Amino acid sequence: MLFPQFCSLRAFTLAMLLSSLLSGCSVNGNSANASAPDAARLRAAPLPDTPQRVALINQIIDSSIIPAMKPDPVKDAPSRLTPEKIDGLITERKGKLGFTLPEDYWTLYRQNLVAFDEEAAQNKAQTLKRYSDEYRSRLQRLDDQKLELWATKPKEQSSSNNPEAFAEYKSLAIYYFAASKGVLLETINHHLDRMAQMDQQYAVCARYAECWKR
Numbered sequence: 001m002l003f004p005q006f007c008s009l010r011a012f013t014l015a016m017l018l019s020s021l022l023s024g025c026s027v028n029g030n031s032a033n034a035s036a037p038d039a040a041r042l043r044a045a046p047l048p049d050t051p052q053r054v055a056l057i058n059q060i061i062d063s064s065i066i067p068a069m070k071p072d073p074v075k076d077a078p079s080r081l082t083p084e085k086i087d088g089l090i091t092e093r094k095g096k097l098g099f100t101l102p103e104d105y106w107t108l109y110r111q112n113l114v115a116f117d118e119e120a121a122q123n124k125a126q127t128l129k130r131y132s133d134e135y136r137s138r139l140q141r142l143d144d145q146k147l148e149l150w151a152t153k154p155k156e157q158s159s160s161n162n163p164e165a166f167a168e169y170k171s172l173a174i175y176y177f178a179a180s181k182g183v184l185l186e187t188i189n190h191h192l193d194r195m196a197q198m199d200q201q202y203a204v205c206a207r208y209a210e211c212w213k214r
Helices: 002-022 041-044 051-064 073-081 083-097 103-122 123-139 144-150 163-201
Strands: none
Touching: 051 083, 051 123, 051 144, 083 103, 103 123, 103 163, 144 163
16 A cells, blocks of 8 residues: 555654654753743744844754755655556556556556655655745744844753743744644645546546545
8 A cells, every 4th residue: 555654654754853853952841831932922023134134044944954854865765656666556456446447547547656756755845845934934023132042053952041942943843743744644635636536537436446536
């Protein structure tokens, strides 16, 4: 099955990533009270960009990104659907159907698997963009003095030295986890929509109970 393996791998990766993001930080009771970003600050209008502010914001965001959050085509290659893997999935599907479908159907089936694989390959980049955009939006509401204070690498901020920055970093780590899950679900839903439309087009559900459907 395509999805159980795909989801379990991503879930494991996300769990390990979240653990890595939150590890190595000194936590005490005070930080627990500031585990979420200041709601009032998030409602405030962003301050105007200046070259100095943009540079500080970029520094804060860049220093918060760990290698596991960055796309790596080499490391991600084993999870990609190669032509051989796609051939295997199609052969398996043909064996389960028990009736013949036109070659146009299998051509579309292959195209849909390729589309799924290509979208999934962009998941990490999409997640990182959402994370960076969210972090930037929050940081744009800080004054210059606070930005300069927060420009230290977030993982070097402890709850005692800078509890507000530490709480924000924890909040963004959780946001990254949620964004990654959201991007993955979007990718799966897009794939399910394509496959369901394909099986409806070729009236597969009228002959096969386990057809793709929504």
